[in-house]
Amino acid sequence: MHITERFAKETARDFALRTLKHNIIILELAPGSLVSENELASEMGLSRTPVREALIELSRAQIVEVYPQKGSVVSKIDYHMVEEARFIRVVLEKAIVELACECALEDDLSLLEKNIKLQEFYIQNPSPDKLLELDNEFHLDLFKMVHKIQTYYLMDSMMVHFDRVRSMSLHTIKDIKIVEDHKAVLEAIKNKNKDQAKQAITKHLSRYIIDKDEIQKEYPDYFK
Numbered sequence: 001m002h003i004t005e006r007f008a009k010e011t012a013r014d015f016a017l018r019t020l021k022h023n024i025i026i027l028e029l030a031p032g033s034l035v036s037e038n039e040l041a042s043e044m045g046l047s048r049t050p051v052r053e054a055l056i057e058l059s060r061a062q063i064v065e066v067y068p069q070k071g072s073v074v075s076k077i078d079y080h081m082v083e084e085a086r087f088i089r090v091v092l093e094k095a096i097v098e099l100a101c102e103c104a105l106e107d108d109l110s111l112l113e114k115n116i117k118l119q120e121f122y123i124q125n126p127s128p129d130k131l132l133e134l135d136n137e138f139h140l141d142l143f144k145m146v147h148k149i150q151t152y153y154l155m156d157s158m159m160v161h162f163d164r165v166r167s168m169s170l171h172t173i174k175d176i177k178i179v180e181d182h183k184a185v186l187e188a189i190k191n192k193n194k195d196q197a198k199q200a201i202t203k204h205l206s207r208y209i210i211d212k213d214e215i216q217k218e219y220p221d222y223f224k
Contacts, residue, residue: 001028001043012050019044020054024063024074025163026129027171031076031222035064061157076224077164082208085162088155090205093139097197099146100189108145112138112186119179128170131178135166138182162208169211172218177207 001023006015020040023029041051055072058064062081065073100108115138122130143152170176181204188197208215216223 001040002026003044012046013053016040016044016046016050016054017057020051020058021063021160024058024160025167026132027164027167027222029074031074031164031219033074035072035074037072057157058160061160063160077161077222078224079212081158081161082165085158085160086205086208088158089162090202092151092155093142093201093205094198096142096146096148096151097185097189097201098194099148100142101192101194101197104145104189108141109186109190111141111145112182112189115141116179116182116186119182123176123179128167131170131176132163132167135178135182142185165208165215168215168219168222169208172215173211178204181207 001019003019004022010018020029029035035055037048037051037055041048044051055064055066059066059072062078063075065075067073115134119131119134119138122134140149140152143149170178181200184200185197185204188194188200
């Protein structure tokens with residue numbers, strides 16, 4: 001399991017939740033796998049209580065199935081949940097890019113450009129996990145530039161369903177369109193073209209539909 005450094009003032013429960021989410025998204029904790037509170041707690045250097053609380057939180061979002069006295073299982077991927085998560089993102093991010101067309105500053109645009117250049121580097125020097133990280137940063141920066149950061153975190157609980165498929169896509173699809181998509185979003189914001197921006201973000205967030213067959217062929221045991 002991949003363990004990152006605990007943030008300053010981060011509670012044990014929040015650290016456990018963040019770590020579990022990250023490992024579920026990058027498939028270190030694979031769909032259908034059994035997880036042990038004791039083993040997870042030992043790996044993270046925590047007591048069982050915050051780990052149990054994190055697993056219960058994940059179960060509320062149907063990412064983990066908790067069985068008392070038996071353990072917990074990482075839920076297999078349900079495309080209905082993936083689609084619902086994508087729906088939330090499309091609705092919110094269409095509004096976000098529309099606002100960005102009105103208020104994006106030069107510094108905001110420069111930040112997005114730097115992110116895209118790093119994406120291009122990791123396309124040439126393949127690192128799917130790094131690309132996923134940069135993709136997340138790109139979208140987070142969009143929310144930040146229009147002062148809607150809490151909105152971004154409010155949709156977070158559902159996003160693991162969608163993010164697991166995004167991670168699979170980056171590991172599976174050879175002709176990755178992530179840079180092309182982000183450039184289209186950035187260009188529309190620069191031109192203050194709201195319709196173009198909404199079309200670009202919708203296309204980007206709908207890629208998994210196009211990639212669905214290839215993803216399921218590569219990971220047949222991970223889906224319900």
